[in-house]
Amino acid sequence: MPRKMATQLFEGKEHASLYQKYRLPPPDEILKLIFSYLEEKKGKPFGLAVDIGCGTGQSTRALAPHFERVVGTDISKAQIEEAKQASCTANTSYCVCPAEELPFEDGSVDLITAAAAAHWFNIEKFLKEANRILKPNGCMALYSYHAYMEVHYKDCSEMLTANFTEYYDSLTKYASKHTETVHSEYEEIFNAIPYPDKQRITKMVHKLRMPVADLMGLLQSFSMFQTFLQNDPEAAKQLLQKTEQRFLEIMGVSSNETIVEVWAKNFCVLACKSI
């Protein structure tokens, strides 16, 4: 099976539109953690925040009320086009560029974030570039969530979660090596950060209520599923249908508008640029 480059995985317009509709917003717990870390290390005012690998901008928009200026960047033109179409405040802008070559002045950025994105970067080059653009005492926050999630509904959570796991496991042959870094909760990325002031926080559970239909949208947005879809569209659609039917069967309901609670395990690496 021909493998796509990591950077090509998010280029499809339909994939970008799935992102816009179904990707998880950043958890409040992580946002609070980031803002209090930045306040402690660098202090206010919060000038410029750059959200790298911003996709369709969910993670960028969450920063806007807290900074004078926010820029979302992504290597995928399709993702940035979707981000620009969503409503955003006047202090937010977007640009297409790689994480390893960022169009910002030396020492100009207060905060760098990457939500569910750092594992796709060339980490060595990204960290050099981050070091160049961060202000002294500027911070970075690289966070993500495990793709293995729990699905809760009445007394059938165990079976629903098993169905989710079965779906995910059947896609692992389409996984990119980049997703392995997610399974280790960014341990390698944490170790590669050259600053002494750094921390890695794990096991933060983010609980989100959503209809089964939205859960199915989230499952379709996984890069592994998109690779499967390109390689074998019929089999991919069947897998999706089978997974949805099984969810509804287990729950004993017929409508995919029925609400379930999805539990995602999050982790976050925080680091502060030494002066």
Ligand SMILES: C[S@@+](CC[C@H](N)C(=O)[O-])C[C@H]1O[C@@H](n2cnc3c(N)ncnc32)[C@H](O)[C@@H]1O
């Ligand atoms: C899983 S998505 C996360 C999007 C968004 N931050 C979110 O929370 O939903 C990963 C994003 O990283 C981008 N990406 C991958 N490699 C990149 C690179 N080298 N430089 C910049 N962006 C990159 C992809 O195009 C994709 O939009």
